[in-house]
Amino acid sequence: MCEQTVFTTHVATRLVSASLALLMCCAGPVRAQPMGIPSMGVASAAELSPEVERTLGDAIMEQGRRDPTYITDPDVNQYLTKLGRKLAANAPSGIGQTITVFAVRDPQVNAFALPGGYIGINTGLMVTAKNESELASVIAHEIGHVGQRHIARGMTQSAQSNHLMLAALAGALLAALSGSGDLAMGVAAFGQAAAVDRQLGFSRQAEQEADRVGFDMLRKAGFDPQGMVEMFNQLSNASRLNEGRGGNVYTSTHPLTLQRMSDIQNRLREMPPVAHKDSNTFWYVRAKMLVLQARGGQAQRSARESLERSAQSAKGVEQSAAWYGLALEAWQKKDATRAGQLLQKAREGGHEGPEIASLGVALALSAGDAAQALLEAEAAWRKWPSSQGLALARVEAMQKAGHDRDAVALLQILEKKWPDLSLLYKLQAQSYERIGQQVEARRSMSVFYELTGALPAAVEQLRQARAMTKDFYTQSELDARIRMLKDRLEADRQLLERFKS
Numbered sequence: 001m002c003e004q005t006v007f008t009t010h011v012a013t014r015l016v017s018a019s020l021a022l023l024m025c026c027a028g029p030v031r032a033q034p035m036g037i038p039s040m041g042v043a044s045a046a047e048l049s050p051e052v053e054r055t056l057g058d059a060i061m062e063q064g065r066r067d068p069t070y071i072t073d074p075d076v077n078q079y080l081t082k083l084g085r086k087l088a089a090n091a092p093s094g095i096g097q098t099i100t101v102f103a104v105r106d107p108q109v110n111a112f113a114l115p116g117g118y119i120g121i122n123t124g125l126m127v128t129a130k131n132e133s134e135l136a137s138v139i140a141h142e143i144g145h146v147g148q149r150h151i152a153r154g155m156t157q158s159a160q161s162n163h164l165m166l167a168a169l170a171g172a173l174l175a176a177l178s179g180s181g182d183l184a185m186g187v188a189a190f191g192q193a194a195a196v197d198r199q200l201g202f203s204r205q206a207e208q209e210a211d212r213v214g215f216d217m218l219r220k221a222g223f224d225p226q227g228m229v230e231m232f233n234q235l236s237n238a239s240r241l242n243e244g245r246g247g248n249v250y251t252s253t254h255p256l257t258l259q260r261m262s263d264i265q266n267r268l269r270e271m272p273p274v275a276h277k278d279s280n281t282f283w284y285v286r287a288k289m290l291v292l293q294a295r296g297g298q299a300q301r302s303a304r305e306s307l308e309r310s311a312q313s314a315k316g317v318e319q320s321a322a323w324y325g326l327a328l329e330a331w332q333k334k335d336a337t338r339a340g341q342l343l344q345k346a347r348e349g350g351h352e353g354p355e356i357a358s359l360g361v362a363l364a365l366s367a368g369d370a371a372q373a374l375l376e377a378e379a380a381w382r383k384w385p386s387s388q389g390l391a392l393a394r395v396e397a398m399q400k401a402g403h404d405r406d407a408v409a410l411l412q413i414l415e416k417k418w419p420d421l422s423l424l425y426k427l428q429a430q431s432y433e434r435i436g437q438q439v440e441a442r443r444s445m446s447v448f449y450e451l452t453g454a455l456p457a458a459v460e461q462l463r464q465a466r467a468m469t470k471d472f473y474t475q476s477e478l479d480a481r482i483r484m485l486k487d488r489l490e491a492d493r494q495l496l497e498r499f500k501s
Helices: 009-016 050-064 074-088 123-128 132-147 150-155 160-177 183-200 204-220 226-241 249-253 258-269 280-293 297-313 316-332 336-350 354-366 370-383 388-400 404-417 422-434 438-451 455-467 472-497
Strands: 100-104 111-114 118-122
Touching: 050 111, 050 118, 050 472, 074 100, 074 132, 074 204, 074 280, 074 354, 074 388, 100 123, 111 132, 118 123, 118 132, 123 132, 123 280, 132 204, 132 226, 160 472, 204 226, 204 258, 226 258, 280 297, 280 316, 280 354, 297 316, 316 336, 316 354, 336 354, 354 370, 354 388, 370 388, 388 404, 388 422, 404 422, 422 438, 438 455, 438 472, 455 472
Parallel strands: 100 118
Antiparallel strands: 111 118
């Protein structure tokens, strides 16, 4: 596990580790398994409705985002969520939830699902994946749990222990909704959610069901289903190597059975080979995750050595990504000169990408050359207008160059493109404040807090905005918005209160 910050990563992993696993050992001859998706029966009317499940997930994530291991990097989260939604779009039947995939800084090979379609990926799993299909196979399995409503069913089963833990979770989340939650409360709420999930312990039937749904998604989305078997084998090997030292989180949470492995292998034999080409983004994000995962000392040395080996032995975009990772590490150490040299190596052979361009903008800004940073950002934006990380870099360059009015205009366009990207509204609030539009600055911060789930803070921003204006129409608009958020808070409270009894 990583070294301690406010909480150790080991503790954080135990807090957020949730239900999933795709692992197994392969040994001896196996017999063919049925090819259909096993049915667990019709959903009970007593299980969580999608609305309640999403409310729980939103509340857990509001607190979880305060955990120091939560990764806010836009390149990482945009890539993972895009990958997750591509897989979900190819599910055998509707998923019923909007899939959001995020990353957690933790070297343990693990992933987890939370209520409401939220899926977390440990950095350790990302950097262990040797190709994009292996990573996609784990996310697909987790989406299988979401789509088959295993979490909703398990959380409302009759076991008394489940009800007690769910009541504790609801209590922690209600405290957060009241505005009394702090970082400690946030991690406690995340921990309560994980405790509920660990208690559920998906059955072998549920795991096999998630395997098969995930396998179908993987294949239909154009990934190589062989990646699922390869990832199983990697996880199984990691588990054996860690025997006696706590084991592997992924395998110990949900031990893999021979039946599950044989089922996937038999399905794979009936499929024609798939030649999937990994996206460039996979390699750049993977390199970034390796750097973000390392938190000083031996961990940083190991990450640097791994990247150096890849920079010398790999070819093409994989080699470029290794040089990019080394440049990112140098920049984090505030060695801008070396970072620039390494970034140039990443660009050799014509390799380029929004991740490289964003780091180039950051280097120009660190050198105090806002004009050059803005030129680079605008040129890169014309090539990659779909990159959230690059969009944020361009806005930052505008702000550092003193072009706050232009930044506000651009942010209004970006907010229409990505209405759920909370950082846009925070940047907009900063620019509004600098140009003297204090009411609009607080409106924007209110949206930022709303999108991150901090509804009491969102209401407070609107109250401050109302006190700053004498305009009747503006006050009326703000009053209506305050009422809407307070009604939403009350509705969330009522939904959570039912779990306390």
